[in-house]
Amino acid sequence: MNIVEREFLPVFLGSDINTYSMSRAFYEQYGVKSIVIGKFNIGPSCNSRIIDFRAVPDIRRPEGFLRTIGGLTHEFSGKKIILMGCGDDYVELIIRNRSKLGADIITPYVDEELMDSLMTKLKFYQMCDQHDINYPGTFIYDRSMKDDFSLPFGFPVILKPSNGIKYWQHEFPTQHKVYKIDHAERLKSVISEIYEAGYDDQLIIQDFIPGDDSQLRVMICYSGRDKKVKLMSLAHVMLEEHTPHGLGNTAVLTNEYNAELSGMLRRFLENVGYTGYSTFDVKYDHRDGRFKILEVNLRQGRSNYYVTGAGNNLAKYVVEDYIYEKEQQLEIANARNLWSVIPLKVAFRYVKGETNIEQMRQLVKEKKVIHPLFLKGDNKLRRMLFLYKSHMSHYFKFRKYMD
Numbered sequence: 001m002n003i004v005e006r007e008f009l010p011v012f013l014g015s016d017i018n019t020y021s022m023s024r025a026f027y028e029q030y031g032v033k034s035i036v037i038g039k040f041n042i043g044p045s046c047n048s049r050i051i052d053f054r055a056v057p058d059i060r061r062p063e064g065f066l067r068t069i070g071g072l073t074h075e076f077s078g079k080k081i082i083l084m085g086c087g088d089d090y091v092e093l094i095i096r097n098r099s100k101l102g103a104d105i106i107t108p109y110v111d112e113e114l115m116d117s118l119m120t121k122l123k124f125y126q127m128c129d130q131h132d133i134n135y136p137g138t139f140i141y142d143r144s145m146k147d148d149f150s151l152p153f154g155f156p157v158i159l160k161p162s163n164g165i166k167y168w169q170h171e172f173p174t175q176h177k178v179y180k181i182d183h184a185e186r187l188k189s190v191i192s193e194i195y196e197a198g199y200d201d202q203l204i205i206q207d208f209i210p211g212d213d214s215q216l217r218v219m220i221c222y223s224g225r226d227k228k229v230k231l232m233s234l235a236h237v238m239l240e241e242h243t244p245h246g247l248g249n250t251a252v253l254t255n256e257y258n259a260e261l262s263g264m265l266r267r268f269l270e271n272v273g274y275t276g277y278s279t280f281d282v283k284y285d286h287r288d289g290r291f292k293i294l295e296v297n298l299r300q301g302r303s304n305y306y307v308t309g310a311g312n313n314l315a316k317y318v319v320e321d322y323i324y325e326k327e328q329q330l331e332i333a334n335a336r337n338l339w340s341v342i343p344l345k346v347a348f349r350y351v352k353g354e355t356n357i358e359q360m361r362q363l364v365k366e367k368k369v370i371h372p373l374f375l376k377g378d379n380k381l382r383r384m385l386f387l388y389k390s391h392m393s394h395y396f397k398f399r400k401y402m403d
Helices: 017-030 062-075 088-100 112-119 121-130 164-168 184-196 259-272 305-309 314-322 344-350 354-365 381-402
Strands: 008-013 034-038 051-055 080-085 138-141 157-161 179-181 203-207 216-223 229-240 250-256 276-285 290-297 338-340
Touching: 008 017, 008 062, 008 088, 017 034, 017 051, 017 305, 017 314, 062 080, 062 088, 080 088, 080 314, 088 112, 088 164, 112 121, 121 259, 121 290, 157 164, 157 184, 179 184, 184 203, 216 250, 216 259, 216 305, 216 314, 229 259, 229 305, 229 314, 229 344, 250 354, 259 276, 259 290, 276 314, 305 314, 305 338, 338 354, 344 354, 344 381
Parallel strands: 008 034, 008 080, 034 051
Antiparallel strands: 138 203, 157 179, 157 203, 216 229, 216 276, 229 250, 250 338, 276 290
C-alpha cells in the first residue's frame, strides 16, 4: 500500500471500528498512515497496513495519556499531530488535559464547560429546551428518590445513565448500554443493580418511542474553528445490534437527506458555539410526526465511514480547517449508499419493512455497498482471520437475540 509522508499525523485513541474507519478515511484522502493507541492489542485496527497500532495499558489514565502523547511529540518532532478520541472517555480525557499538551497537538473539540453540558444528559436536555429541540418525554431519576416516584408516561420505557462515562466505570454482569423496560418491578430491579455496582449519578427514564430499528436516524456533523457547521450527513438506520453491550450500535444503514432535521441541528450547533465532530442519535415518532433527539456524542460515531464511503471524506474537513486553513462552505451530503458491518444475508433476514428491503436490494444492484473494515490491500493474515471470525459471529448473535 502506498503510504505518503505528510506534515501532519493522525492519532486516534481506542481500538474499535471507529478507529479503523477514521484511519481509512485519512489513508484514502491523504495516503497517510495513522497511529491508533488502545489498551490492548485487539480489534480491527491491529495488524493493519495503514495503521501503526500501539498498546498502552494505562492510556485511559491522565498520567499514561500525557506520557504517551508527550512521547509522540518528541518522536514526530516537526509534525502537527491531529489527536482524536474514538470513545466518550477518550474525548473527555483529551479535553480535560489539552492545556498540558504541546503546541503541535491539534484537538478539534469544544471547551470543557460546553463538554460538561453536552455529555451530561440532564444538562443536554435542558439545552434542547432552550433551543427548541424535540426529545422524548423524560423523567430524571435521582438515587435519593428510592422507590418513591411516579412516571408522567406509561410503559415501556427506556432507561439509561445520565453520565455514560461514570456508568461504564462500574461494570456488572447484566449491564446494558440502554434498557427497554416493560413494567415497574423490572425498572426498580434494574435501578438497584446499577447503583449497587457503584454508579452514583442520575438516571434517565424516557418514554419509549414506538417502532423498530428502522425508525432511527444518525446525523454526523463537522463544525469548524469558526463554530460554523461545514458538513451534515444523515443516515437512516435499518438495523442495530441486539447483544446486551451492543444494543444501540448500528449494524446496517443507508444515507438519506432531510432538510428540516438538518436545519434544526445546524441551528443548535451554531447557537451553542460547537467545534469539531458531533453525532446525533435520532428517532422518528409517528405519533406526532416529529424527529426526536435521543443523545449527542462529541465525536464522530462508530458508523462514521458511511459519510466517507458516500463521498464526503471526514478526514478532509479537519485537515483543511486546522492544517491548510482553507475556508469551507456548508456541505449537506445526499448521496445514496448502503453501509453494513454484518453479512448482507443477515441484514436481509432481520431488517423490517418491504420498502427498506427494496431500497437495500437496489443499492446492492447498483454496487453502492460499503463495509468499513474491508479495504483492498489491507490483508495481513492475522487481521483477516480476526475480521472473518468477527464477521461470521453475527449469524450466531442475531439468531440468539432476535429469533
